[in-house]
Amino acid sequence: MENTQQSVEVEAKEVVLDENTVQLDTPVKRGNTVIEHVTLRKPNSGELRGLHLAELLNWDVGSLIKLLPRICQLNAQEVAQLDPADLVALGGKVTGFLLQKQTKTDASLVA
Template identity: 65%
Template sequence: MQNIDSAETKSPDDNTVTLDSPILRGKTTIGSLTLRKPQSGELRGLQLVELLNMDVATLIKLLPRITSPSITAPEAAGMDPADLLACGSKISGFLLQKSAKTDTCLVA
């Protein structure tokens, strides 16, 4: 059985999510996903407020557009809820401006 981890797994990356329950694709196991910040066009048909609220259906639509290795919508729908939540947290962070992230760090 082949294991696929994202290329960025070799060096620590804040945008990599190690999956508690790997995604099985035939004889291939996907153990981690690297998420990249979506471009505005990749958000077409999605509501930003739903992404911030980590709406499951919205996350399932977006994940295939921004993951490496790329996953399908059915694979995203079959993810462990804890893994989906971890991906949703990364995505929520992508939607904040740099100044908002800095302000949040100063308050905490």
Template identity: 50%
Template structure:
């Protein structure tokens, strides 16, 4: 899935690349989820970086698409990096401004 150019997206460089067949993925673009992509999830679970919630959401918002098998194989540090980007996307601007002061 190609990330729309109008979307907010960030690239995460993986500490441990994902090997999928003959392909090696060393960076992943994560885009801001739309409300529909949050279906079946709770914001509380995402804010706590719940593994099951990230496993559901990441295939919807990553490029190249990370499949569940890829997420299972992720280095925990890489999962935290991806989850951190998700959390940052979900914070309101006011909360980000307060945190930066």
């Protein structure tokens, strides 16, 4: 039993997340599957249709709930049930997608 537990811990430490992936504090359960990481992709303009950019930049919950299912593996119901801390982490990634590289550099958001 103890060896199994150690191997699981070792495997968990080997997970390398890319810059667009958020490790969830509260994993999402989908049937028998547990989603512990959410990877976002940068939205294109069409995926922003019907949303207000200012609201996304201000992390408006309703706007994030509409956008996130369009750019990640979670559906709208799963996004609506996210832990608030996880929603904030995902919102931070969305904000980064909406800013130009130079703006992030000027604001010291990028090294």
